[in-house]
Amino acid sequence: MMNYHAIAIDGPSGAGKSTVAKELSALLKFIYIDTGAMYRAIGLYTAHKGVDANDREKVPALLPEIKLELGFIDGVQHIFLNGEDVSDKIRTEEASKRASDVSAIPEVRAFLLDFQRSFAQSNNVIMDGRDIGTVVLPNADLKIFLTATAEARAQRRYIEQIAKGMDVTYEQVLEGMRVRDLQDSTRAAAPLKPADDAVFVDSTEMDLQQTIDHVRAIAKERIGV
Numbered sequence: 425m426m427n428y429h430a431i432a433i434d435g436p437s438g439a440g441k442s443t444v445a446k447e448l449s450a451l452l453k454f455i456y457i458d459t460g461a462m463y464r465a466i467g468l469y470t471a472h473k474g475v476d477a478n479d480r481e482k483v484p485a486l487l488p489e490i491k492l493e494l495g496f497i498d499g500v501q502h503i504f505l506n507g508e509d510v511s512d513k514i515r516t517e518e519a520s521k522r523a524s525d526v527s528a529i530p531e532v533r534a535f536l537l538d539f540q541r542s543f544a545q546s547n548n549v550i551m552d553g554r555d556i557g558t559v560v561l562p563n564a565d566l567k568i569f570l571t572a573t574a575e576a577r578a579q580r581r582y583i584e585q586i587a588k589g590m591d592v593t594y595e596q597v598l599e600g601m602r603v604r605d606l607q608d609s610t611r612a613a614a615p616l617k618p619a620d621d622a623v624f625v626d627s628t629e630m631d632l633q634q635t636i637d638h639v640r641a642i643a644k645e646r647i648g649v
C-alpha cells in the first residue's frame with residue numbers, strides 16, 4: 425500500500441497553495457506536484473489548436489495528441505507539452521480561464537488522473553490542486569484545505585502579475601477569480617470541496633511565511649515529518 429508520504433493541499437486560486445507546497449516540499453525533501461499546471465497546459469493546447477476550451481467533443485478529441493511531462497530543474501517543477509517547456513506560457517489570465525474550462529470536462533480529468541497518481545506511487549509528494557484530497561489521493565496522510573477571502577487572494581495574484589509586468593487591474597483579477605471560484609466549485613466533475621478529513625487553514629490574515637510555518641507545524645503534529 426502506501427509506502428510513501430503524501431500531503432494534499434487543495435483550495436481556491438490564490439490562497440497560497442503553490443508557494444506553501446513549494447516551500448514545504450523543499451523543507452521536507454518531498455517532491456512538489458502542481459496539478460493545476462497540467463490543466464493549464466491542456467488549456468494552452470486548445471488555444472494553439474483554436475478549439476473552444478468548453479467544447480465537450482473537440483477538447484476530448486485533442487487528448488490523444490497531448491503528451492505531458494514534468495521535469496525538475498533546480499527542484500522547480502517544469503511542465504512540458506509535447507516536448508516544449510510551457511511553464512511560463514501557462515501563467516496568463518487566458519490560460520487560467522482555459523484551464524478552468526477544460527478542468528470541468530470529465531475526459532480531461534480522467535486523462536490526468538493516472539499521471540497525477542503515478543508521482544505518489546514512487547515518491548514522497550506534496551500535491552496541490554482542487555480534488556487531491558477528495559479524488560486523486562484519497563489516502564493521503566495529510567489533507568490541507570487552504571483558503572482566504574476572494575479579495576485577499578485577488579490582491580496577491582494582482583501583485584504577482586504586476587511584478588511580472590502584466591497589464592491587469594485589481595478589478596480584473598478579482599472578477600476572474602470570482603468566475604473561476606464559481607466555475608470550479610459548482611462543476612459536476614470533481615468540484616472544489618474539502619475532503620471530510622481535511623484540515624482547514626484560512627490564510628486571509630496570514631502572510632506567506634506564517635502560512636508556511638502553520639502548515640509545517642500541522643504536518644509535524646499529524647504525520648511526524
Ligand code: DC
Pocket residue numbers: 437459460461463464520523524525527528552553554555556604608
Ligand atoms: O491551481 P491553478 O490555478 O493553476 O489551476 C488552474 C485551473 O485548473 C483551476 O481553474 C482549477 C483547475 N484544477 C482542477 O480542476 N483540479 C486540480 N487538481 C487542479 C486545478
